[in-house]
Amino acid sequence: MMEWEKQPPQQAEEPSGGGGGGGGGMYVKVMTDEQMEVLRKQIAVYATICEQLVELHKTLTSQNDLSGVRLGNLYCDPLMTSGAHKITGRQRWTPTPMQLQILERIFDQGVGTPSKQKIKDITTELSQHGQISETNVYNWFQNRRARSKRKQHAPQSNNNNNGESEVETEVESSNEKKTNTDESFQPQNILSSNSEDLCFQNPQSSSAVDPRTSKAEP
Amino acid sequence: MMEWEKQPPQQAEEPSGGGGGGGGGMYVKVMTDEQMEVLRKQIAVYATICEQLVELHKTLTSQNDLSGVRLGNLYCDPLMTSGAHKITGRQRWTPTPMQLQILERIFDQGVGTPSKQKIKDITTELSQHGQISETNVYNWFQNRRARSKRKQHAPQSNNNNNGESEVETEVESSNEKKTNTDESFQPQNILSSNSEDLCFQNPQSSSAVDPRTSKAEP
């Protein structure tokens, strides 16, 4: 429940403030992490779609002379690895050796049930050795346990292995049914905005149909 | 209890969150209203572009027999070089981008209690964009809410600096030639209305329009 109260920022002191725009100071409008995440995903999704489409287009154009509908240099730099990244500025926590040591020790103590209260406690302790949040600790234990578990399964390469029959557990969600492939997505209002008033120019594909007028239907 | 459910766009400021940031690359998640608006518009534009691209693609595919080119499942990211050749469909449901958008929108509409009937309704709508079940929707809302709540309480503060006064001037500044990392965030870089740079692209991006480095087949 509410045990997840936010932790106070541990960075008691600014190492050097070299980062510029340090935490304090000129903020006009701030987005929560969640909002940022949503935005990031949103953009990433479109970037992915765009990327895929461009590839498809390239494939197609290589087979046909579609000079009339060229998209030109419509290529997006990998957004997921650089673009959106800059926006969110996500970084992942990296445990310090000391923190890691403590965590490992606690883990070995046989505590298979890291309760939330425990998490808080651990977090407090670890924050002595570096910035950390309860979420980090939580995740760490989750991952640690999962990893341990999986490792037990893996080692099975002794002697003549019985041809482990591939379990065809393919329930295969018909997520990719060829029949409904026409799931043409219609861009919902991303952020409650209307794109009507936006005039966007496409490179060479100015011939692009106006989405509002010709919504096309296969 | 202050349920955070949905975030009114008028959010004034963020409590603690990423204000701090270690000595390293600290991102100032700050945006002015204007910038936010621009960003939103840009995303909307992106949506429009994608829509058009999809239509274009459909037009093209109707003229050619493309083997196995599916547009629906954009998610099958081949980034996985794990060598696993089995393309086993995922067992668990993965929302398509469109479904996700719709879900997010509904969630933002402030409905904290998706009734059963509502679930059915939503499911019906979403099934237009891909396979989905009521259970999926139900779970999604449950998880969504839990997640929001938790993020509210536990602002993730990453980037640990265990005394190392290293100035992580940025994440892998692989190629950030553009100065959008400047303190003044310029959304324009994301989706410039310019014809040339339709997408997020780096000025330095070489002509190598190779999408994600082809993971290729080992």
Added chain:
DNA sequence: CTTTTATGAATGAAGG
């Protein structure tokens, strides 16, 4: 610098 690995984080689903 590019590729690979290790692992933190995200998320759908199950349990209670």
Added chain:
DNA sequence: CCTTCATTCATAAAAG
């Protein structure tokens, strides 16, 4: 609803 698990994704770190 809240917690927990399993799987997957992304990225910092390591290897080449």
